[in-house]
Amino acid sequence: MRYEIRVEGHVSETLAKAFPELDHVVMSGQTVLFGPVVDEAQLYGLLARCQSLGLRVVEMRQLPE
Amino acid sequence: MSDVAGAEKQGAGPTSPCVDPLGDPFLPASFAVPARPATFLRRDRLVSHLDQALRTPLTVVNGAAGAGKTLLAADWAAGLDRPVAWLTTDAVDQGPGMFWAYLIQALQASGTPVPPSVGKPSDTNRVDHMLLARLATHLSGCDPAVVLVLDEYDRVSAPEIADQLEFVLHHAGAGLHLILVSRTEPLLPLHRYRAAGAMTEIRGAELAFTPDEAATLLARHGLRLGATAVSALVARTQGWAAGLRLCALAALDSPDPALYLKEFEADRSTVADFLLAEVLKRQTAETQDLLLRVSVLERICPDLANALTGRGDAEPLLAGLHRENAFIEYDGHAWYRLHPLFGEILRAHLRVRSPGLEPELHRRAARWLRQSGFLSEMLAHGAAAGDWEFTAGALVEDLAIGQLLTGLRSAELAELFSRMGPEAESPATNLVRAARELSRSDLDRGLAHLHQAEEGLAEDAPGAAAARLSCSLLEVLAARLSGSPACAEEAAAAAGDLRREVPAHLLDKHPELIALLQTHLGSARLWAGRFEEARAALTTVAGRSGGAATALPREESLGHLALIDYLNGWPGRAERKALAAMSETDRLSRDPPSGSGIDRVVLAAVAVDRDDLAQAQSLLDAAADSPPALRDPVTETGRAIARARLLLARGHTQAALEAAEPDVPAAVVSPWAEGQTTLVASAVHLAEGRPEVAARILQTAPDDQLVCAVAAAQAQLAAGRPDVAVDLLDGAHPEGRAGPALTVRATLVRARAADMTGDSAGARRLLGHALIEARRERLRRPFLEAGPWLRPHLVTEPLQGLGAGWLTPGPPPPAAQSAAQVVEELSGRESDVLQRLAQMMSTEDIAADLYLSVNTVKTHLKSVYRKLGVNRRNDAVRRARALRLL
Numbered sequence: 001m002r003y004e005i006r007v008e009g010h011v012s013e014t015l016a017k018a019f020p021e022l023d024h025v026v027m028s029g030q031t032v033l034f035g036p037v038v039d040e041a042q043l044y045g046l047l048a049r050c051q052s053l054g055l056r057v058v059e060m061r062q063l064p065e
Numbered sequence: 066m067s068d069v070a071g072a073e074k075q076g077a078g079p080t081s082p083c084v085d086p087l088g089d090p091f092l093p094a095s096f097a098v099p100a101r102p103a104t105f106l107r108r109d110r111l112v113s114h115l116d117q118a119l120r121t122p123l124t125v126v127n128g129a130a131g132a133g134k135t136l137l138a139a140d141w142a143a144g145l146d147r148p149v150a151w152l153t154t155d156a157v158d159q160g161p162g163m164f165w166a167y168l169i170q171a172l173q174a175s176g177t178p179v180p181p182s183v184g185k186p187s188d189t190n191r192v193d194h195m196l197l198a199r200l201a202t203h204l205s206g207c208d209p210a211v212v213l214v215l216d217e218y219d220r221v222s223a224p225e226i227a228d229q230l231e232f233v234l235h236h237a238g239a240g241l242h243l244i245l246v247s248r249t250e251p252l253l254p255l256h257r258y259r260a261a262g263a264m265t266e267i268r269g270a271e272l273a274f275t276p277d278e279a280a281t282l283l284a285r286h287g288l289r290l291g292a293t294a295v296s297a298l299v300a301r302t303q304g305w306a307a308g309l310r311l312c313a314l315a316a317l318d319s320p321d322p323a324l325y326l327k328e329f330e331a332d333r334s335t336v337a338d339f340l341l342a343e344v345l346k347r348q349t350a351e352t353q354d355l356l357l358r359v360s361v362l363e364r365i366c367p368d369l370a371n372a373l374t375g376r377g378d379a380e381p382l383l384a385g386l387h388r389e390n391a392f393i394e395y396d397g398h399a400w401y402r403l404h405p406l407f408g409e410i411l412r413a414h415l416r417v418r419s420p421g422l423e424p425e426l427h428r429r430a431a432r433w434l435r436q437s438g439f440l441s442e443m444l445a446h447g448a449a450a451g452d453w454e455f456t457a458g459a460l461v462e463d464l465a466i467g468q469l470l471t472g473l474r475s476a477e478l479a480e481l482f483s484r485m486g487p488e489a490e491s492p493a494t495n496l497v498r499a500a501r502e503l504s505r506s507d508l509d510r511g512l513a514h515l516h517q518a519e520e521g522l523a524e525d526a527p528g529a530a531a532a533r534l535s536c537s538l539l540e541v542l543a544a545r546l547s548g549s550p551a552c553a554e555e556a557a558a559a560a561g562d563l564r565r566e567v568p569a570h571l572l573d574k575h576p577e578l579i580a581l582l583q584t585h586l587g588s589a590r591l592w593a594g595r596f597e598e599a600r601a602a603l604t605t606v607a608g609r610s611g612g613a614a615t616a617l618p619r620e621e622s623l624g625h626l627a628l629i630d631y632l633n634g635w636p637g638r639a640e641r642k643a644l645a646a647m648s649e650t651d652r653l654s655r656d657p658p659s660g661s662g663i664d665r666v667v668l669a670a671v672a673v674d675r676d677d678l679a680q681a682q683s684l685l686d687a688a689a690d691s692p693p694a695l696r697d698p699v700t701e702t703g704r705a706i707a708r709a710r711l712l713l714a715r716g717h718t719q720a721a722l723e724a725a726e727p728d729v730p731a732a733v734v735s736p737w738a739e740g741q742t743t744l745v746a747s748a749v750h751l752a753e754g755r756p757e758v759a760a761r762i763l764q765t766a767p768d769d770q771l772v773c774a775v776a777a778a779q780a781q782l783a784a785g786r787p788d789v790a791v792d793l794l795d796g797a798h799p800e801g802r803a804g805p806a807l808t809v810r811a812t813l814v815r816a817r818a819a820d821m822t823g824d825s826a827g828a829r830r831l832l833g834h835a836l837i838e839a840r841r842e843r844l845r846r847p848f849l850e851a852g853p854w855l856r857p858h859l860v861t862e863p864l865q866g867l868g869a870g871w872l873t874p875g876p877p878p879p880a881a882q883s884a885a886q887v888v889e890e891l892s893g894r895e896s897d898v899l900q901r902l903a904q905m906m907s908t909e910d911i912a913a914d915l916y917l918s919v920n921t922v923k924t925h926l927k928s929v930y931r932k933l934g935v936n937r938r939n940d941a942v943r944r945a946r947a948l949r950l951l
Contacts, residue, residue: 009333009334009335011335012334012338014417017413017416018413018416029333048249051129053337053409054406054410055337
């Protein structure tokens with residue numbers, strides 16, 4: 001499974017290191033984190049990590065393979 | 066503030082010796098209502114909304130990290146005119162047992178006494194449903210209702226905890242107001258509470274600061290802004306409390322706050338990320354270094370922080386940060402912690418600035434925690450550092466190896482050490498591996514690791530005594546599992562010497578070590594057939610007053626003592642001990658049993674002797690459904706015998722023969738196990754009409770056992786040689802300890818012999834003895850085994866009277882009595898008690914069976930007597946039968 005998580009604002013390079021398993025790209029006032037997700041447990045883990053970093057999730061979707 | 070003072074007073078007072086299921090003291094900070102910082106702004110609209118919590122069973126405060134949830138709840142709680150039980154659940158992410166232990170302690174600490182009868186969870190991962198029911202019942206009677214705040218409830222991840230909370234909340238009724246403070250929506254059926262108007266809800270949008278509130282908050286920080294500037298800031302932060310606070314800190318440090326805030330508004334970075342980096346870079350180099358390094362910690366004290374930085378300035382720095390309300394919260398008990406939001410971001414900064422430093426920080430933390438005696442936190446950091454030699458070494462040196470075996474913490478420890486790779490090579494790591502394998506009854510691997518550990522153990526190494534004592538414990542366990550009594554004795558003797566070499570306070574801290582050792586030794590002695598020596602070892606464990614740490618060895622010891630009683634022919638005593646064994650762990654709410662399950666085996670065997678075959682079957686099935694963790698020869702032989710006896714009673718002779726062979730190998734032959742297996746074989750031959758074969762195989766059986774002599778006599782009787790049978794019995798040495806299950810059978814053989822030789826009067830006299838002796842124990846099986854010759858005798862007086870009601874159907878009720886009606890109907894509980902009375906259970910047995918106190922049972926008995934118009938239990942049963950109440 002591949003997912004992308006879109007969060008509000010520009011995430012700094014330092015903060016992006018909190019998601020070593022994902023790539024990221026900054027665009028138009030948002031940051032897109034994307035990459036492979038092993039299972040649901042990891043998915044919820046990623047969401048929880050966004051929350052503990054104070055990131056506001058705008059969108060999350062599964063990417064076509 | 067009265068509640069805070071109350072909590073502190075309790076923490077230092079009589080409740081302080083309280084320990085959690087792991088035997089560690091509760092963290093007092095978990096129960097303290099957090100203090101509000103000087104800049105805290107009370108918002109009346111939220112406080113008055115939260116006041117609704119006193120009118121609904123459930124309140125949920127949801128919002129993002131840093132939204133001000135905790136401070137709102139803390140401020141509200143402090144203003145209440147009654148004590149509030151507060152639990153910050155951060156220390157409690159270890160499973161339901163730990164959660165409920167902390168919750169009950171939170172109630173106690175707030176001055177809401179929880180009676181000891183409610184019980185305490187002993188396993189971190191499980192909690193008994195009965196305990197929750199008792200707790201809910203207790204709470205439902207609380208007036209005024211208990212107010213319980215669970216802060217950081219989002220850290221409770223186990224879904225079953227939500228179910229359990231819902232259960233307690235529902236059954237506590239009006240006695241409990243539960244307030245959940247959480248970042249995520251709790252997994253309770255909120256829609257139902259919402260629909261019923263039974264929930265108060267404060268969500269993120271409501272927590273957000275309005276421009277007016279933001280202006281006041283910023284002013285408290287010393288930042289006065291115009292209305293437009295504040296509105297812009299609120300829009301940028303979306304009213305987020307932590308964002309506003311960081312903003313104020315960052316702006317105040319800058320030369321032109323207004324300009325700075327304009328830049329911040331225009332910036333498009335994420336708010337927390339940007340602001341934290343801003344505030345962090347304004348700190349001194351020492352403070353930045355400190356903040357980054359302590360980000361690996363759950364909680365921080367100055368000395369520990371110094372250990373991580375290698376400097377000595379942590380105390381003023383932490384106090385300063387706390388005063389500034391920048392990143393640090395203070396729990397009022399000498400411990401600080403990072404605001405959870407910043408902890409995560411700081412760790413990200415740490416990884417960027419000092420890659421690879423994290424393991425070293427964990428290692429330093431582990432060493433400091435080890436010296437300061439915080440074993441469980443030490444284990445977590447040691448594991449995070451991947452420093453297995455140190456982590457396992459500390460566990461062994463602390464004499465805590467038994468915790469891998471007792472089931473209390475074993476799951477958690479097993480999880481922790483499962484990450485240990487094969488490269489970690491030290492005696493301690495091998496001991497940990499051996500303990501893990503042996504606790505799963507994997508003898509081969511366990512012994513291999515144990516031998517490696519022994520080889521690596523140097524005599525004079527520091528802490529070698531603790532390692533060797535741990536080694537001895539595992540050797541006794543291995544000896545028990547492999548049925549090698551001699552090895553067990555040898556290791557136990559070595560342990561006896563080593564006990565004097567290790568610090569006494571460690572032995573006191575870990576009572577499970579010696580308790581486990583004695584239990585395993587007792588089991589090995591039992592296997593050898595040395596019942597009295599086994600009893601000596603087991604009694605020291607069973608008789609000690611119990612903490613949670615020794616619940617499992619106590620259960621196991623009582624179970625083994627029960628088996629000894631059963632083998633000696635005392636089913637009543639065996640039953641009482643087996644029930645005590647089960648209640649030992651039930652009260653401490655550990656299910657399913659993580660030991661060998663020997664108590665259920667004994668109960669099943671007793672049930673067969675009483676011809677309660679359905680009960681025996683369900684006990685054996687229950688054991689089969691949840692296979693025991695420990696498979697040792699004593700328990701497995703007991704299980705095989707109970708199963709074979711049950712099959713025999715049902716007439717499945719061939720299946721019984723197969724079932725009688727236990728499939729656990731043992732190093733030495735056990736005399737009683739062999740005797741019992743032979744008995745089943747002879748009984749099968751007898752049942753299939755081959756008395757000569759039965760008599761022949763019994764000749765090989767150990768002749769010092771009365772039970773074998775009785776069986777041999779039975780075979781001789783069946784072969785038509787009553788005189789030989791009586792000679793055999795006369796020649797046996799009936800030891801004084803032989804109980805009714807043996808003597809009743811022996812008496813029945815003599816009675817049959819008398820009957821066969823035409824001495825009818827003698828036969829009846831002996832039968833009378835047998836009936837009187839068996840009646841007390843409700844031993845029905847020997848009479849059913851004895852055969853049809855009994856029946857004509859049993860209808861003659863006085864034998865009929867002796868057998869009536871328990872062996873044969875009771876007398877038909879006299880007409881006059883049956884006409885009389887019960888004046889008052891029996892309650893459900895009274896009927897329960899009466900039914901058990903009819904099964905000849907003692908008051909204590911009934912109490913244990915129904916989970917009631919003995920006094921409650923006595924009260925029920927009195928009402929039963931009154932309603933039935935009788936004064937004695939026998940009359941009560943007779944009368945109840947007459948009235949068809951049974």
